[in-house]
Amino acid sequence: MVTENAGSPAGGRLVGRSCAVTGAASGIGRAVAERFVREGASVVAFDVDEAGLDRLAERFPDAVSTVVGDVARDEDARRLVAAAVERHGRLDVLVANAGIIPLMEITEATAxxxxxVMAVDGRGMFLTCKYAIEAMTAQDRPGGSIVCLSSISGEAGQRGQAVYGPAKFVASGLTKHLAVEWADRGIRVNAVAPGTITTERVARLYDEPGGTEYLGAIEKLHPMGRLGDPAEVAAAVLFLASDDASFVTGVVLPVDGGYLAQ
Incomplete structure (x- = not known):
């Protein structure tokens, strides 16, 4: 169950900010885009899912514009950042969220x-961060905030994640290295590490054979005894993106119901 105020706006913490969110058509990315709009941001939403982006833009026509593309493609990642600068004059916040989550053991996985996975979750995050930093250092008032989406799988080993888990270690590592590299130029780089979150894909498991039993077992692995909600992750992303975290950089913040505390 989501806490009562998890999705409630806290008073315009991103008013006047130009923000780009990848993987914004669904799940955590969509929750982040929606929360940012409620906090006063202008959002450029990016995804391969054009229909999902259209639904988001229809809800917030004055605050959300869209770019369809693949973060793993150099030209698409560059185009996302250029769109934010062209439409809003600058880029203040990047949320590098886009990713795919295949679950398999190494004996099942192929090259x-x-x-x-490394193209989307690794190369895609690298490219979007690269072009965001180039824009943030070139604008009239240099600086900005980047929030990467890691995972509990990017902080600790898990079964069945021989491909996905290492990609999220890339996210955690990239966050720390970029934070040190760009701190003196006014760019903060942080990450969140969600536990299991009830995105659309996870919610569909309840209707699949064995899904209810599987999710019940996953819930028990989280000390709070439940799965998280995308709005709860969005709240943590908002904190790291905003001036409330002005002296915070290089952090990988768990949003995991206590999973990593064990």
């Missing part, structure tokens, strides 16, 4: 599986 193609590895390359595909």
């Amino acid at each position: 193609e599986d590895w390359d595909h």
Whole structure:
């Protein structure tokens, strides 16, 4: 159960800010985009899912514009950042959220599986951060905030994640290295590490054979005894993106119901 105020706006913490969110058509990315809009931001939403982006933009026509593309493609990542600068004059916040989550053991995985996940979750995060930093250092008032989406799988080992888990270690590592590299130029780089979150894909498991039993077992692995909600992750992303975290950089913040505390 989500806490009562998890999705409630806290008073315009991103008023006047230009923000780009990848993977914004669904799940955590969509929750982040929605929360940012309620906090006063202008959001450029990016995803391969054009229909999902259209639904988001229809809800917030004055605050959300969209770019369809694949973060793993250099030209698409560059185009996202250029769109934010062209439409809003600058880029203040990047949320590097786009990713895919295949679950398989190493004996099941192929080299193609590895390359595909690393292209989206690894290369895609690298590219969007690269072009965001280039824009943030070139604008009239240099600086900005980047929030990467890691995972509990990017902080601790888990079964069945021989491909996905290492990609999230990339997210955690990239966050720390970029934070040190760009701190003196006014760019903060942080990450959140969610536990299991009830995104659309996870919610569908309840209707699949064995899904209820599987999710029940996963819930028990989280000391709070439940799964998280995308709005709860969005609240943590908002904190790291906003001036409330002005002296915070290089942090990988768990949003995991106590999972990593065990």
